């Protein structure tokens with residue numbers, strides 16, 4: 679018998695039971711590295727993520743450089759935004775790593791709020807920062823990115839590098855292509871983001887590669903209060 683399937687006489691394929699094969703640890707392990715098995719692991723990441731975050735409540739994702747040092751003004755800005763978001767009733771979700779992520783988690787945690795970190799397995803593992811109170815470690819970037827979009831009502835983007843750009847531009851693309859309902863995206867740090875905005879307007883928009891509405895999706899400011907007020911306004915508009 680093979681599970682619910684009855685096999686008799688010439689249809690019997692081998693004499694072992696399914697349990698016997700399951701419990702036998704001998705044999706090849708190459709299946710561990712097959713795409714079929716990876717699909718199970720990917721599925722498990724979605725299941726874990728959805729399960730852990732489903733009851734989080736209103737949350738804002740804060741992105742920014744893993745390399746921001748604690749004595750840099752961008753770190754203080756990250757702490758400030760984490761704290762103000764909690765004071766406004768939001769949980770704070772970051773990538774759970776060092777730098778700007780740690781700063782936002784620290785601000786959120788010290789303000790007594792829910793401080794979430796969605797960590798990612800990297801070759802140069804740094805682990806979840808100490809200010810994360812609810813943490814999930816992901817193997818796959820794409821599963822992790824789904825969690826930021828699904829469980830955040832807005833994105834605040836601190837100065838950052840390639841990882842931050844990836845997160846910012848993914849959000850913009852999802853809104854532009856109407857894969858998600860529009861949500862506020864605020865870039866903090868006019869001096870840092872100004873050059874990018876100038877290029878987007880002066881070259882990308884001028885060459886017709888984006889529409890004015892695409893760039894209007896982003897607000898650039900130095901004012902943390904303005905960033906938080908935008909998130910609050912979006913929450914009120916959606917309730």
Ligand SMILES: C/C(=C\CNc1ncnc2c1ncn2[C@@H]1O[C@H](COP(=O)(O)O)[C@@H](O)[C@H]1O)CO
Nearest residue numbers: 741742743744745773775804838839840841842
């Ligand atoms: C570079 C170092 C550690 C990296 N650790 C990270 N942990 C969690 N999330 C990360 C990490 N690095 C990048 N990310 C994600 O990308 C964004 C930051 O990338 P950037 O290139 O530094 O701007 C961030 O929002 C994360 O989601 C050791 O210093």
